[in-house]
Every structure is written in C-alpha cells, then in structure tokens.
Ligand code: SF4
C-alpha cells in the first residue's frame with residue numbers, strides 16, 4: 001500500500017553505475033542520440049561545474065519513470081533529471097510551446113470561459129487559435145489535440161444525485177478526466193456508490209503539477225504541491241481518503257513531489273489509485289457477466305507505484321471477463337512529450353511495440369487507466385480504449 | 400641525448416620544477432624517476448594551492464611565500480589551477496583569540512582576506528554547519544598535481560629537458576670528490592649516465608638517495624591521509640579557522656571533494672596505507688564542519704608522505720618546519736651534489752628557482768630564472784574550443800582542454816572529428832572519450848593503465864573503474880588485457896578498501912562480482 005512507496009528515493013550518491021536504468025529506458029531504445037538515464041543526472045550531474053553547457057538529452061527524458069523501477073539502488077533517476085531540467089530553466093527562458101504544454105490546467109479554464117468553447121476547441125485548427133497552438137511554435141500537427149468534453153466533470157458532478165453515506169472518499173479527477181474524459185469520473189461515482197461509498201469533490205484541488213514538472217516550471221509546481229498537500233492532509237484529518245483515477249496524478253501526489261522537492265510534507269499516504277482503494281474495501285461482488293476479452297496496457301506510472309495491478313485483481317471478479325496483459329512497454333506519449341514536434345516520431349517509435357500488439361490482438365476491448373496512454377493508443381491503432389473503471393461500472397447491475 | 404650536465408633524481412613537483420627551470424636557462428638536464436611521475440607526495444595530497452592563510456599565524460615567511468607563489472601559479476598554470484577561492488570558518492568551539500592572531504598574520508603576510516557574514520557564508524556553502532561564528536574569504540585555489548607535473552614535463556621538453564620514468568637511481572658515482580654520474584636501472588637493465596651535477600629531489604626518499612652518495616640527510620616521512628567524496632560538496636576550499644589540525648580542509652577538485660589531512664610520522668615513505676581508524680577519525684573531525692558528512696558517499700581514501708626536513712634534533716609532525724632546505728654537499732666533500740628537501744607543493748616553483756640559481760652559479764650560467772613569467776603550457780584558446788565543441792561530450796570540453804593542453808587537445812579534437820566512433824565515452828563517470836584515452840595511451844610514457852588513468856582521470860569517478868577498466872584494458876594493447884585489468888583494479892582497491900561503508904561497499908561488491916564472473920579476476924582479494 002501507500003506506505004511502502006512513501007519516503008524519498010535516493011540521490012546520485014547511490015548510483016553504482018550498473019546501467020540497469022539504461023536498458024529499461026524506452027526513449028533510449030528509440031533514439032540513438034539519447035545518452036540515457038544514468039548519464040544525465042547521476043553521472044553528468046557531477047560535471048556541471050565545469051562549464052555552462054547544455055545536453056539535448058535533458059530534453060529527451062520523457063519522465064516515464066521506467067528507470068526508477070529498474071534501479072536496484074532506488075535512485076530517483078527521473079526526478080533527478082527533472083530537477084536538472086528545472087535548474088536549467090532557472091537561467092534560461094521557456095519557449096512559448098513549453099509554456100502552453102505546461103499549463104494545460106489553465107488552458108482548460110480558458111476554453112470554458114468562451115461560449116461553446118469546447119466545440120471550437122474540438123474543431124482542429126480552432127484549438128490552435130484559442131490556445132495559441134501551432135506547428136510553428138513546435139507542437140506537432142500530426143496528432144489530434146485532446147478533445148474537450150461538452151461539460152467538464154466538475155459541472156456534471158453537481159447534477160449527480162448520490163445516496164448520503166458515512167463512508168466517503170474525495171475524488172481527485174485531475175485535468176484530463178475533468179476536462180476531456182468526465183465519463184471516467186462518472187464511472188467512478190457509479191462504482192463507489194455501488195459499494196455504499198459517497199463521492200465528494202474538493203473544488204480547491206489544483207492540477208497535480210506533472211506537466212509543469214516535466215517542462216521545468218519548478219516554482220509553480222511547488223505552489224501546487226503546497227496547495228494540494230494541504231488539502232490532502234486536511235481530508236486525512238477527517239479520515240477521508242483521496243482517490244485518483246489517473247495513475248500519473250496519484251503517483252505525483254503520493255511521492256513524486258516529495259522526491260523532487262526533498263520535502264516530506266509532500267509525501268502523501270492518504271492518496272490512492274481507485275483500484276488500489278477498492279482492494280481495501282469489502283467489495284460488492286454482485287457483478288453481471290461481461291463475456292469479453294480485454295487487452296490491458298499497464299501505464300508506466302502505475303508500474304512505478306509498486307502496488308501491482310489492482311485493476312486486474314478487481315476486474316477478475318467479473319464473471320466471464322478475461323484480461324490479457326499487453327506487456328509491450330511504454331506507450332510513448334508520456335504526457336506532453338509526444339506533442340513536441342521534434343519528438344513526435346520518437347514517441348510513435350516507442351509506441352510501435354504496443355500498437356503492433358494491439359493491432360494483432362483479437363481482444364474485444366483495450367483498456368488502460370492513463371488518459372494520455374489511451375489517446376496514444378487511439379492515435380496509433382484507431383481503437384478506442386476504455387478506463388477499467390468504465391468496465392467495472394458496466395458490470396454493476398442497476399439496482 | 401648527449402650526456403646531461405645535470406641529473407635530477409625524483410619526479411615530483413620539485414624535481415620537475417627544477418627540470419623546467421634549468422632547461423629554460425639552457426642547462427642540459429635529465430630527470431630520472433623510479434615510477435610514474437608524481438607517485439609520491441606531489442599527487443598524494445589534497446590539491447590545495449595555499450593562499451598562505453594556513454600558515455599565517457605559525458610561520459609568516461612560509462605564508463608570504465605561499466601567497467606569492469599562489470599568484471604566480473594562477474598566471475603560469477591556468478589549466479592546472481581551478482580558481483575556486485577559499486573560505487576560513489571559525490566554529491563556536493574554536494579559540495576566538497586565534498582569529499585575531501590570524502587576521503594580523505594574514506595582514507602582515509600580504510594575504511587579502513574578506514570578512515563575510517555567517518549568512519553569506521552559508522549561502523555560498525549551504526552544506527556547512529550553522530555553528531559557524533565567523534567566516535572569511537581568502538585567495539585559496541585548487542591545483543591538480545598530476546596535471547601540473549605533466550605540463551612541467553611538456554614545458555621542459557620544449558627547452559631540451561628530458562625525463563626517464565620507471566628508471567631507478569641505484570648508485571651515485573664520484574671521482575676525487577667530484578660527481579661523475581648516476582647509475583640507473585630500468586627495464587632494459589643497469590647502466591651509468593655521466594653528468595657533472597646531481598640534484599637529489601627524491602622527496603620522502605631523499606635520505607636513501609643521499610646514502611648512495613655516502614651522505615646523511617634527515618628526512619622524516621610524515622604520512623597524511625585524505626578522503627575523496629563522490630561529488631562537489633563545496634564550491635570553494637573550506638578551512639577551519641583554528642590551530643591547524645587533522646581533517647580541517649575540504650578542497651573541491653573537479654567532480655570530487657577531498658578532505659584532509661592527518662599527520663603521522665611513519666618510518667618509510669613507501670607507507671601509503673590507510674586504515675579504517677584513520678578514515679573514521681577524519682570523518683569525525685570533518686563532520687564538525689559539515690554535519691551531514693556521513694550521508695555523502697566516499698569514493699576512496701589515500702595517503703601520501705610529506706618529506707619533512709629534520710635537521711638533527713629538529714621537531715617532527717605538524718610542529719616540524721614546512722619550509723625547505725637546499726644543501727650543497729661540496730661542503731661535505733662531494734662536489735656537484737645537491738639536495739633539496741622539505742617545502743610544500745604550493746612553493747615548488749620557488750624551491751626550483753632557488754636551487755637552480757645555485758646550480759647555475761656553479762656552472763657559470765648567468766641566465767636568469769624565467770619560470771615565473773612564462774605560462775607552463777600554451778592554453779587552449781576559447782576560439783579553438785568553440786570550433787570543436789560539437790565533437791566533445793557535453794560538459795566535457797573544458798575539462799579535456801585543461802587536462803590536455805594545447806597540442807594534445809588539438810590531436811584529440813582531430814581524432815574526435817575524423818573518427819566518430821572515438822567519441823564513445825570510455826569512462827562515463829568522468830566523461831572521458833575513447834579518443835582522449837587513445838591519444839594518451841599511445842605516448843611512450845604510458846606504460847600501464849594507471850599511467851593513463853592519472854592523466855585522463857578515467858576510472859576515478861563514481862564507479863571507480865567498474866565499467867571502464869575492461870574497456871580500457873581491451874583498447875590499450877601494450878600489455879595483456881587481463882594483466883592490465885588486474886593491475887588497475889588492485890590499485891583502485893587499495894583506496895576503496897578503507898571506505899567500504901554504505902554505497903562504496905555496494906559499488907565494490909558490484910565491481911568484484913563483474914570481474915570475477917567475467918574475467919576471473921578477483922580484484923578485491925579479501926574484502927574486509
Ligand atoms: S524517465 Fe523514462 S525517458 Fe526518462 S530516463 Fe527514465 S526511463 Fe528514460
């Protein structure tokens with residue numbers, strides 16, 4: 001559970017140069033110019049004193065965190081890389097592109113202020129106009145931008161009627177579910193309600209900060225960390241857990257912020273992945289048969305949480321449902337990484353193994369917890385994957 | 400070479416300084432060294448270019464010499480000196496009277512100091528303890544002993560100077576009270592090299608060399624142990640402002656930090672052993688300046704012997720003079736024999752100048768000393784750095800340029816440009832390209848991997864040779880790859896063994912298992 005993963009991973013002094021992280025890095029496999037995890041922070045971080053210099057490798061790390069899992073010594077390679085990226089931007093200017101990619105939370109808000117903004121935002125080129133996105137500033141035109149939902153989750157939430165209950169959770173939707181995929185949030189409410197749990201939301205939660213961290217906006221991300229951690233602690237004091245359905249959000253809130261900022265206050269053991277939480281309760285097993293075969297792509301950021309595959313455990317309770325693991329590495333999108341024009345091809349190359357696996361599979365559905373993974377899969381295979389909560393919600397019989 | 404006029408015995412900083420000085424004055428000079436250059440005290444120390452602050456209370460003439468030489472070396476040895484500056488800090492527990500004596504001492508020795516607030520000190524060096532009560536900036540710097548030595552050789556060679564490494568002096572011959580030559584032994588056997596003058600600059604071995612000539616020179620080897628940390632803990636030299644003691648100086652050195660030094664009289668300069676007790680003692684004292692010190696990873700421990708001159712009945716240890724002495728043995732009936740002993744690394748040039756003056760006087764050579772005004776080697780210009788930047792690994796250009804000096808740098812850059820595969824990193828921890836390794840390896844003086852290691856720094860970073868030794872051994876080619884590997888790893892192990900705690904233990908076990916399982920080389924022997 002959470003406690004196992006809380007606590008700070010280790011610094012460069014713990015690197016024994018074993019190279020395990022290099023073999024695990026998906027970007028390294030796809031991009032020959034990339035020097036790889038061990039060489040960015042652990043090795044060459046020691047040499048920065050020698051000259052003012054820049055290595056493009058610092059741009060190439062997608063913050064997928066595969067390296068951290070591989071490291072036998074618990075070195076927080078990806079976070080050390082992100083720290084260095086942040087350090088770089090202390091003395092260098094961000095591009096317009098990076099600013100936009102980092103601030104998806106405010107982009108969402110902006111779109112909501114325009115009448116029929118979501119519609120405009122979904123007409124391809126209009127998105128560019130509203131958010132200032134174009135190939136010219138370095139955002140690829142080869143992939144569609146995330147589609148904005150007609151109403152965001154927080155708006156929909158207000159119209160949902162739930163039974164009051166003593167057992168409550170706070171749902172942390174994160175930017176993607178809130179703006180682009182509110183159905184996942186609705187599914188979560190159905191699942192929780194079916195288990196006698198009332199779902200609350202907290203309007204004061206902000207973006208987890210992942211897009212800011214991976215683009216080197218450390219100060220802003222720290223402000224979010226302060227805010228969100230205080231909210232989480234507040235709910236903890238009321239004995240109400242915070243549950244996320246996006247594995248990046250939950251990873252960031254659990255441990256990443258604490259590692260990046262070296263601040264224990266940001267290590268939150270009151271945050272749970274939705275299925276991790278469901279494993280802790282006495283699950284309602286009144287589930288309808290779902291005679292389907294499901295191909296499951298496990299997101300990198302779930303693997304990195306070291307909690308196993310709770311979605312598979314829970315979904316295997318559904319009669320007649322079969323789950324197969326795609327086991328095909330990283331999808332390659334990694335948040336905003338694959339939106340960068342110069343990295344689009346790398347992103348697609350990384351995803352190739354997963355695409356091929358899906359294209360050659362005759363499974364009825366593809367599923368993955370992570371929003372960006374689902375977008376990448378759709379882009380690479382034309383199949384529309386589901387979130388496991390949607391499958392579970394479908395199995396609960398209407399009562 | 401025709402027979403030299405002068406033979407210098409001992410390839411430490413002093414001997415090499417003399418080689419350069421005499422060669423520049425047109426004296427035909429040969430230096431013989433029993434091992435590789437600077438295998439004695441000149442590299443086995445903390446690499447501090449003293450401002451003199453450390454001697455400001457006890458020995459102001461030494462302090463004055465230090466600050467003068469410090470300024471000179473910054474000018475002539477740009478690529479060996481890292482101008483870090485230094486900081487003296489006094490802790491609550493240190494004697495406040497010493498501080499005022501020190502301020503006066505610096506003033507009268509001509510050392511510019513600048514008082515800074517405690518806050519400022521902690522801002523500059525956040526890792527230091529908050530128990531600081533006062534702090535000063537001083538013109539200390541870091542200096543690389545290996546590099547300086549090689550650059551002195553390069554410089555001397557331009558003026559006709561010669562060196563023979565791995566060449567041991569085994570006898571000093573005289574006729575009618577006059578030096579006639581030195582008998583040496585090397586791989587090709589034993590032979591005599593005739594000369595008129597012998598300079599004994601053998602550091603800790605000075606007494607032994609003197610004995611060969613039937614003379615008695617009192618040298619007390621004083622062993623100093625030092626610790627190397629895996630990263631730059633501090634960005635400037637940090638000294639404790641108190642009566643000099645063990646473990647009170649941190650010197651940032653390239654990618655690492657060196658903590659030193661202890662002081663212990665030992666019977667022989669060959670004793671460069673280090674023990675866990677010494678390591679723990681240094682850690683304990685070092686932790687007074689940096690409380691979190693035990694959390695940082697140690698790479699190794701090493702020791703060197705300062706050759707303290709001990710005139711009959713003189714003091715030993717820290718109380719002994721760190722000054723130097725020149726002995727013209729003609730007084731004792733051996734004409735042409737000189738000994739130089741004592742001193743410290745920072746003042747090697749001055750020592751060389753003084754003895755060269757005496758030797759030249761004897762030779763009737765009136766050329767003045769030029770060592771203080773001419774740069775040791777030509778610097779690599781920023782223009783030529785820019786031109787080849789793209790072939791070097793990032794964060795690797797300046798380090799390589801400073802290590803290599805102009806001529807070799809150009810060679811390495813050319814190789815990197817024309818042979819893309821030579822851009823591979825041979826040593827990933829210290830960013831050493833295969834090209835640099837190959838250029839240095841091809842030089843005549845590179846007889847084993849350790850010689851190359853000292854000049855390139857490969858194998859001296861985090862993994863201590865775990866991943867570069869086999870690569871280097873395969874490329875090197877002069878010896879069998881297995882023998883090279885074994886030799887290199889044994890040397891690495893010597894320094895690792897006393898610090899087998901925490902991460903260095905894990906690293907060591909990884910290294911051992913890789914080499915046992917792949918090459919059947921048990922580098923470590925018994926671990927504990
Ligand atoms: S975070 Fe991912 S892309 Fe970055 S170094 Fe680690 S494995 Fe490679």
Ligand code: SF4
Nearest residue numbers: 015016018019021071
């Ligand atoms: S896996 Fe860990 S210990 Fe091994 S090289 Fe990478 S960071 Fe270093």
